[in-house]
Amino acid sequence: MGQSIQMNELTLGVCYYPEHWPEELWEDDFRRMREMNITVIRLAEFAWAMMEREEGVFDFSFFNRVMDLAHQYGLKVILGTPTATPPAWLTHKYPEVLNAKIDGTPIKHGMRRHYNYSSPKYRELCERITREMVSAYKDHPSIIGWQLDNEFNCEKNVFYAEADHAAFRVWLKEKYGTLDELNKAWGTVFWSQTYTDWEQLHLSQTESPNPHLALDEKRFISDNVISFAKLQADIIRELAPQHWVTTNGLFGHLNNHEMTDQLLDFFSYDSYPQFSTVFYNGNEDKPMLDRQWSINLTNVRSISPNFCVMEQQSGPGGWYDRIEMGTPRPGQIRLWSYQSVLHGTDLLVYFRWRTATFGTEIYWHGINDYHNQPNRRVREVAQVGSEFAKIGTLIAGTTYQAEIAYLQDYDNNWDAEMDVMHGPLQWQSMRSWFKQLHYRHIPIDSLFLRNDTRLEELTKYKIIVYPHAAIMTDDTAALLTQYVEQGGKLFFGARTGYKDKRGQCYMRPFPGPVAELCGINVEDFTLVKGLVKAAALSWEERLPGGTATVGFNEVISVLNPEAQVVARYSSEYYKGEPALTRRSVGDGQVWYYGSAYSEPVVDAIIDELRLSSLIDAPAEVEFGIRASKDASASYAFLLNYSEQPATVQVKQSAKDLLTGAMIDGTVELPGYGVTILELL
Ligand code: GLA
DSSP, X not given: OOOOOOOSSOEEEEEOOGGGXXXXXXXXXXXXXXXXXXXXXXXXXXXXXXXXXXXXXXOOHHHHHHHHHHHHTTOEEEEEOOTTSOOHHHXXXXXXXXXXXXXXXXXXXXXSSOBOSOOHHHHHHHHHHHHHHHHHHTXXXXXXXXXXXXXXXXXXXXXXXXXXXXXXXXXXXXXXXXXHHHHHHHTTTGGGOOOSSGGGOXXXXXXXXXXHHHHHHHXXXXXXXXXXXXXXXXXXXXXXXXXXXXXXXXXXXXXXXXXXXXXXXXXXXXXXXXXXXXXXXXXXXXXXXXXXXXXHHHHHHHHOSSEEEEEEEOSOOOBTTBOOOOOOOTTHHXXXXXXXXXXXXXXXXXXXXXXXXXXXTTTOOOSBOTTOSOOHHHHHHHHHHHHHHHHHHHHTTXXXXXXXXXXXXXXXXXXXXXXXXXXXXXXXXXXXXXXXXXXXXXXXXXXXXXXXXXXXXXXXXXXXXXXXOOBOOHHHHHXXXXXXXXXXXXXXXTTTTOBOTTSOBOSXXXXXXXXXXXXXXXXXXXXXXXXXXXXXXXXXXXXXXXXXXXXXXXXXXXXXXXXXXXXEEOSSTXXXXXXXXXXXXXXXXXXXXXXXXXXXXXXHHHHHTTOOOSEEOOTTEEEEEEEOTTSSOEEEEEEXXXXXXXXXXXXXXXXXXXXXXXXXXXXXXXXTOEEEEEEO
């Protein structure tokens, strides 16, 4: 279980950029924040050029003035180290610190995150600004904690500077020791890729790279970010041990669990649910839209059960040239705030106090508009502030409760990025499971399988879904077998267990290490896409009329008579062959589905397992419970993502936490409404 933020009450904060505003505004800003029950501000994460205007010339007076005033107003401060935005003097003088495009051309100054993690010069300059900054501010009474950099691997998560290739070579030497080992691991005998000198190695700058290299590359990038972040974390720990350390974001090619364990007090996330409207392609039935952010938040709480949302959307987003979004409808800012709280946020920091009047994010709206007059977003945040004041001490420290876990791991997620016979299945199954469970009001956790994952972490869950672990070791299979023997219900899907850690295919029948556990083999298989038609699935009891399969079809042969065939294909040349099997093992069950999970199939499985919810409500309502460790206090959250009102039946006696009124079994939620119940 990861480390959590320790808050005594739900706390509101806001990202504040005093460097964007005339100093005369600060005092009024701070006064109004306090009126809204905002008690924390985040400062300085992009302000390197203000603190070190020229190389080696430091001036920390600006933020000192800001923090002195903030302190007078009783505001606490989170400081960001400014290393996401190296100044122009720096990149001009030391171009080797820049990241490069895939063809090696350096990325020029002018955006942000234009640096690479590997350059020794950049590491040195980052250590120096961090050391100077922490030394200058560490004794300021307003400071509570530090954010490292800003959003590691946002914008770019691939690196092609000379320094990156060099660092990759060092990493590979450490991992493999000899070129022989490396050549074996990457199968370089294929296409004469054999390396005979370490200098011949580089990060993948080709369209279809060696897949084993591509997998190692992601592991390298993750390790490289962590070692870069460690330089700063160590300095803060040394100079300011009284403050906490975190970082924000959830981006590719970074093992956030590992980073948090090694370096942080807790993880932080930036939640912008309105991105869903930017990405929506219009093709989905009942899309999750902004509610999809609950999946992200579920992943975040698998890192830190209680965490900080360092940036919570508080207005329409937009850069001057892209990311067009509609404005949050009345009620949605509050709804998204409680979406974060339901999933474990105890410190909620809005992005941003006021919309910038200049710069790339000129349309990224904050709580206040350019005109700085009262508006509905200010009123909505003030409402959240007054509610936090009322219920915040009860909720803080309680955590999300679920009996089902969706299991993932970084190796498979990274392998899935390129692998067309595995990756698309993962996304399909993940969405189906989350969506169907969400729409039927059954809480689900995320769990990341790691080298040191213990059986007790699995047995907390009655059901675990691990649908497409292409990479699977015998050790993992042994752990999962124990889970099932001890009473767990485990679900696999197509393409399980055919690769080893290197990403090479095993010479053994699928599903490799778990074939025996499932009591089956995969006898034949096909990708289904385009002209290759998906077979229909027949499961008379649960899916009368059948349903189409998606993504992949594996024809299963049953080896162990204990494995029962639950559903069969009903078209294609493999018509009548097994598609879904179930085997009872010890006190548990293992299921194997030779396809990717679709919504109807998950729905049918939920029926078959007789899973039920504490509430009856329209699908648009999200339900979840935060409870104290000893379960003496339980709070149920009802979040209505629809503009239409919703009626919810609650099957347990409960009290409305905000109004104190007893519930007579029914809750009426207005459009975008939120109700929090104390379960009695
Ligand atoms: C990210 C960044 C912020 C800001 C917002 C809005 O989350 O951390 O600095 O850019 O997005 O674009």
